[in-house]
Amino acid sequence: MRVPVRQLADFADFLQAKNFKQMQLVEIKEYEVKDSIESLIADCKPHLSMDDIDRIIKAFNLAYERIGGLKWVDGEKILNHSIEVARIAFKEIGLGAESVISALLHNLKDPSLPEGTLPKNLEKDFGVTVIDIMEGLTKINAINTENIALHSENFRRLLLALSGDVRVILLKIADQLRDMRALEKRTMEEQLRIARETNYLYAPIAHRLGLYAVKTELEDIALKYLHPEDYNYIVKKLEETDVQRHNFVAKFVKPIEEKLRQRGFDFEMKARTKSIHSLWNKIRNKKVDFEDVYDIFAIRVILNSKPEEEKSDCWQVYSIVTEEYQPNPDRLRDWISIPKSNGYESLHTTVMGPEGKWVEVQIRTQRMDEVAEKGFAAHWKYKGGKGSQELDHWLATIREILENPELNPVDFIDDFKRNIYEDEIFVFTPKGDLKKLPAGSTMLDFAYEIHSDLGDHCTGGKVNGRMVTIRQKLKNGDSISIETNNNQKPKLDWLDFVATSKAKSRIKSSINEEKSRLAQLGKETLIRKCKNWKIDFNDDLIRTLLKHFKIKLAQDLYAKIAEGEIDPLSVKVLLAKEEEKVSPKDQLQEFFSSETIEEFSFGGKDDFLVIDNNLNNVNYKLAKCCQPIFGDEIFGFVTIKEGIKIHRKNCPNANQMFERYPYRVIKAKWQSTQNRNSFQATLHISGTNDMGLISKISHVISKDVGVQMRSINVNNDEGAFDGTLRLLVNDLEHLEFVIHKLKNIKGVISVIRSIT
Numbered sequence: 001m002r003v004p005v006r007q008l009a010d011f012a013d014f015l016q017a018k019n020f021k022q023m024q025l026v027e028i029k030e031y032e033v034k035d036s037i038e039s040l041i042a043d044c045k046p047h048l049s050m051d052d053i054d055r056i057i058k059a060f061n062l063a064y065e066r067i068g069g070l071k072w073v074d075g076e077k078i079l080n081h082s083i084e085v086a087r088i089a090f091k092e093i094g095l096g097a098e099s100v101i102s103a104l105l106h107n108l109k110d111p112s113l114p115e116g117t118l119p120k121n122l123e124k125d126f127g128v129t130v131i132d133i134m135e136g137l138t139k140i141n142a143i144n145t146e147n148i149a150l151h152s153e154n155f156r157r158l159l160l161a162l163s164g165d166v167r168v169i170l171l172k173i174a175d176q177l178r179d180m181r182a183l184e185k186r187t188m189e190e191q192l193r194i195a196r197e198t199n200y201l202y203a204p205i206a207h208r209l210g211l212y213a214v215k216t217e218l219e220d221i222a223l224k225y226l227h228p229e230d231y232n233y234i235v236k237k238l239e240e241t242d243v244q245r246h247n248f249v250a251k252f253v254k255p256i257e258e259k260l261r262q263r264g265f266d267f268e269m270k271a272r273t274k275s276i277h278s279l280w281n282k283i284r285n286k287k288v289d290f291e292d293v294y295d296i297f298a299i300r301v302i303l304n305s306k307p308e309e310e311k312s313d314c315w316q317v318y319s320i321v322t323e324e325y326q327p328n329p330d331r332l333r334d335w336i337s338i339p340k341s342n343g344y345e346s347l348h349t350t351v352m353g354p355e356g357k358w359v360e361v362q363i364r365t366q367r368m369d370e371v372a373e374k375g376f377a378a379h380w381k382y383k384g385g386k387g388s389q390e391l392d393h394w395l396a397t398i399r400e401i402l403e404n405p406e407l408n409p410v411d412f413i414d415d416f417k418r419n420i421y422e423d424e425i426f427v428f429t430p431k432g433d434l435k436k437l438p439a440g441s442t443m444l445d446f447a448y449e450i451h452s453d454l455g456d457h458c459t460g461g462k463v464n465g466r467m468v469t470i471r472q473k474l475k476n477g478d479s480i481s482i483e484t485n486n487n488q489k490p491k492l493d494w495l496d497f498v499a500t501s502k503a504k505s506r507i508k509s510s511i512n513e514e515k516s517r518l519a520q521l522g523k524e525t526l527i528r529k530c531k532n533w534k535i536d537f538n539d540d541l542i543r544t545l546l547k548h549f550k551i552k553l554a555q556d557l558y559a560k561i562a563e564g565e566i567d568p569l570s571v572k573v574l575l576a577k578e579e580e581k582v583s584p585k586d587q588l589q590e591f592f593s594s595e596t597i598e599e600f601s602f603g604g605k606d607d608f609l610v611i612d613n614n615l616n617n618v619n620y621k622l623a624k625c626c627q628p629i630f631g632d633e634i635f636g637f638v639t640i641k642e643g644i645k646i647h648r649k650n651c652p653n654a655n656q657m658f659e660r661y662p663y664r665v666i667k668a669k670w671q672s673t674q675n676r677n678s679f680q681a682t683l684h685i686s687g688t689n690d691m692g693l694i695s696k697i698s699h700v701i702s703k704d705v706g707v708q709m710r711s712i713n714v715n716n717d718e719g720a721f722d723g724t725l726r727l728l729v730n731d732l733e734h735l736e737f738v739i740h741k742l743k744n745i746k747g748v749i750s751v752i753r754s755i756t
Contacts, residue, residue, distance in 0.1 A: 026061045033068070036083040043091050044100065052097035059101040059126065062119070066108055074185050081178065082107050088174040093211060094374040095174075099167050101126055102133040103174065109138045129165070136168030137175070169205060176202045177214055180221040195225040210343050213373045219277035227280070234276050234283075237290045245271070245297060252353045253299060259320045265313070266304040272362075273297045295350075298360040305365045311336055314347045314363045321361050325351035328358065336368075338426050338434070343371050427478045437474065440499045444470040447482050448503040455503060456510055457484040471497050489514065515559050522558030529568045535575055548574055569663040588666065591638050592619070601671070608667040609636050611646055620644035622679070626651035626755060629679035631732025636666035652755055678728035680710065681735050682754035687747045689721045696745050701727065707738055721747070724754075 028034040037060050045053060063079055070078045086103035089095040105126070123131045180198055183191050199222040206215035224231045249271040260267055274282075274296050282293050301321075305313040314336055321327075331350035339345045346364040353359040364372065424436050427446060435449055443463070447470075448455030460469045461482040474480065490510040498504055530537040542554050549566060551557045560566045588597050596619060601610035611620065611634065620636060626648040628634050633649040637657055646668060647654060658665055687693065694714060701707050710726040729735045735753065742751045 025057055026064055028064065028068075030068075030077070033064070033077065033079055033083070036080060036087075040083055040087050040090070040100070043087065044097075048097050055097060055126065056100055056104070059104045062125075063104050063108060066119075076182070076185070078107050084178050085171070085175045088177055089171055092177075092214065092374070093170055093174055094370075095167060095170060098127070098129045098133065099171055102130050102137065102167075103171055105130070106134050106137045106171070106175075109134060133165055133167055133171065136165060137171055140168065140172050141175075166209075170209070170211075173202055173206050173209075173211065173214060177218060180218055183221065183225060191225045195222040198222045199226065210340075210371065211374060212344075216275040216277070220275055223277045223280055230280055231276060234279050234290065238273065238276075238296075241296075245273070248354065248357070249297070249299065252359060255324050256301075256321055259324065260301075260317065263316070263320070265317065267317075268302045268304075270300050270302075271297050272300050294358045295360050298362055300362045300364070300369075302369050303363075303365045307367070310365045310367070314365070317363045318347055318349060321349065321351060321363070325353055325359070327351045331360075336364075340424060340436075346372060425474060425476045427474050427476070427480055430479070430481045438499050441474050442470065442497055442499065443468060443472045443474065443480065443482075444494060445498050445500045445503045446474060446480050448498070448500065448506055450482070452506045454482055454484060455506055456490055457486060457488045459483050459485045459488050470494075515555065518562040519555040519558035522560070522562030525568060526558065526561055526571065529572070533572055533575075535572075541575070545571060545574070567661070567663060570661075573663040588638070608669050609644070610671045611636075611668050612671050620646055623647045623651065625653055627680055627682060629681055629729060629732055629735060630670050630672070630677075632670075634668050634670065636668040637661070638664040638666060650755065678708070678730065681727050681729055683725040683727065683739065683742070684752045684754055685721075685723045685725060685742065685748060685750070687721045687745075687749045689716050689719050689747075693721060693745070693747045694723075697723075697725075697742065697748075700741050700745060701725075701738070707734075 025034075025037065028037070041053065041056065044056060048056075060083075063082060067078050072078060072081075082104050085106075086100045089099045089103050105122070119125075176194075176198055179194060183194060186194065198218050203215050203218040203222065206212075206218060220231075253269050253271075257269060274293075279290070279293060279296065282288070283290060286292075301317055303310075303313050303317065328350045331348070333346075333348035336345050336347050345368040346362050348360060348362050350358050350360050425439050425441065427435050427437065429435065429450070435446065437445055437449060443461055444455060444458055447458035447461070458470055460467065460472075461480060462468065463472060463474065463478050463480055465479075490507045492511060494507050495504055498507065527537050530541070535541070542557070545557055546552070546554065549557065549560070551560070557566070561568060561571075585597065585600075585602055588600070600619065601612070602608065609620075620643055622628055623637075623645040628646055628648045628651075634646050635649060635654075636644045636646055638644055644666065647657070685697070694712070698709070698712075701709050708728040710728060712723060712725050714721065714723040727735075727738065729738060739751045739753070742748060
């Protein structure tokens with residue numbers, strides 16, 4: 001835009017009256033460049049000192065001297081881009097002289113430009129702050145965001161720039177907005193890349209910093225290129241309904257304007273149409289048509305109030321609006337008493353307007369409106385505002401999360417974006433301090449918000465005096481106290497219910513720290529065992545183990561060894577070239593001392609453990625789950641505390657033991673001795689309920705066979721007989737003889753040995 005001649009003349013008169021010698025612009029040949037820089041200076045002059053104006057002109061002169069004739073590949077003059085970024089930073093975001101100077105000079109550091117572009121005395125001429133901001137912009141511009149999901153570490157680097165000066169990120173947003181406005185000059189591939197980058201990174205950050213006007217424009221332009229059909233559909237619908245909306249607004253505001261004037265308010269009223277991106281989101285998420293979106297626009301009342309009367313004036317206007325139109329009590333939003341964490345202040349209500357249509361009314365002062373449009377940058381113009389403290393708190397939280405070396409940037413991007421756009425809740429500590437959290441936050445999120453250690457040891461707490469678990473979701477106004485236990489440690493399932501990025505980051509970090517400790521312990525154990533087994537510990541060995549146990553990372557393998565989920569002996573068995581050659585005697589050396597092993601008997605070339613039928617070895621016992629008797633096919637299983645248990649091969653637990661603990665399974669056989677012992681066996685008998693059947697069974701067992709009966713349980717049901725016998729027999733042959741005799745009893749249908 002051309003600066004009016006009268007405006008420039010006024011500026012010159014002002015300088016002359018102050019006897020101030022202004023630095024002159026260099027002779028500019030390009031009309032477009034001359035027009036742009038004069039417009040920028042005209043915008044700055046009412047708000048900046050003469051010294052600042054001088055420094056801005058000096059910065060431009062330097063930039064013009066160095067890059068005035070250079071263009072980018074698309075033909076655009078580089079200096080024009082710099083001036084436009086400076087104008088957006090000053091006029092639309094509200095930044096000051098240092099930011100304007102940095103914007104004018106930042107392209108001097110473009111690595112694609114000729115060497116020697118940047119003068120050595122730059123810091124002396126413009127100060128260290130300008131140099132720092134330019135350095136930050138250079139780092140951000142060097143980041144490759146072509147595929148942000150795959151190169152998400154770049155996002156982390158981007159946000160770490162906030163650790164220096166927040167003006168770096170604000171200037172980058174101005175730079176991005178300028179690029180988006182000129183997107184039609186780019187190739188289709190570049191359009192899609194820049195639009196995705198904006199949608200994923202810069203629009204959410206602009207939202208969090210309170211730059212609502214900038215955020216809205218960024219989102220709308222991104223939608224235009226990412227979803228052109230949807231964008232054009234909504235634009236067309238808005239144009240078709242423009243007259244209808246205008247008439248409705250005029251009818252709605254007329255009685256309110258009259259009452260406000262009668263009460264003596266200095267105000268402005270305007271209708272604000274919902275952004276195209278917001279309408280698109282609502283249509284998509286609610287699955288409704290354009291005509292079904294009731295809050296397409298909102299009425300904004302902007303008051304010119306004294307600072308000490310802002311709140312009372314806003315509430316008086318609220319009273320006037322709700323006297324005229326019926327409010328929806330569930331839609332009242334009071335961000336005046338408790339502003340949003342990005343500094344946003346406004347009073348929102350939804351009322352029933354003419355024709356039975358719901359209308360949102362936003363009530364705020366001029367100061368609040370400027371803060372709403374320009375976010376934290378606008379706070380710097382109002383002393384005593386809370387914006388800078390809120391910004392400092394947010395940046396501190398971001399830095400704390402990003403400094404976590406275990407952070408997964410992909411997860412953080414998703415959490416960051418989700419946290420930014422979610423509504424907030426406000427809760428209180430026991431001392432009455434106010435804390436802001438995203439909607440959906442839990443007791444555990446609150447604990448981590450207070451302190452990381454408090455979150456790590458949190459076991460629950462009280463909400464409004466009532467005991468709750470760590471999973472309890474919090475609501476607005478809750479008063480919360482935390483209960484802790486030093487034995488409590490973060491668990492993986494905590495990630496399923498926490499809502500904040502800070503909580504998720506700390507939980508993952510704590511879990512990874514514990515896993516790293518266990519992994520180191522497990523690795524040391526495996527190295528020591530391999531040395532004892534005379535097996536080389538190398539990468540091939542680890543790859544073999546990872547494949548066998550179906551584990552992706554070596555750290556997870558070591559941790560499982562330390563936790564006992566993988567027994568080192570199973571590794572030895574796996575690595576043996578021929579597993580069958582590992583003898584029971586070799587296996588038992590891992591579990592028993594040499595003296596104890598000498599008490600065992602082995603058959604063949606130590607190929608199997610010998611179990612005699614007098615059961616005189618105290619280091620093994622018969623398993624109760626399957627009750628083996630002499631003559632059964634058996635195996636031994638090494639337990640942790642009870643020595644070796646002898647099982648039948650058809651034991652119901654055999655498959656599980658062979659699959660999960662093959663290294664604990666010992667080949668075993670019976671060996672007869674002169675001494676005889678008795679073995680317990682259980683039989684199930686069924687038949688018809690003939691008179692005296694139990695007596696016949698008892699007679700066969702005691703008289704004909706000479707077997708000792710331990711117990712008998714009988715169930716008679718409508719002529720059917722079902723019973724369980726527990727007997728003591730000498731061996732398998734003896735038991736089979738008993739079964740044969742019982743089957744010959746009249747009325748007995750079946751006799752079966754119990755597996756358990």
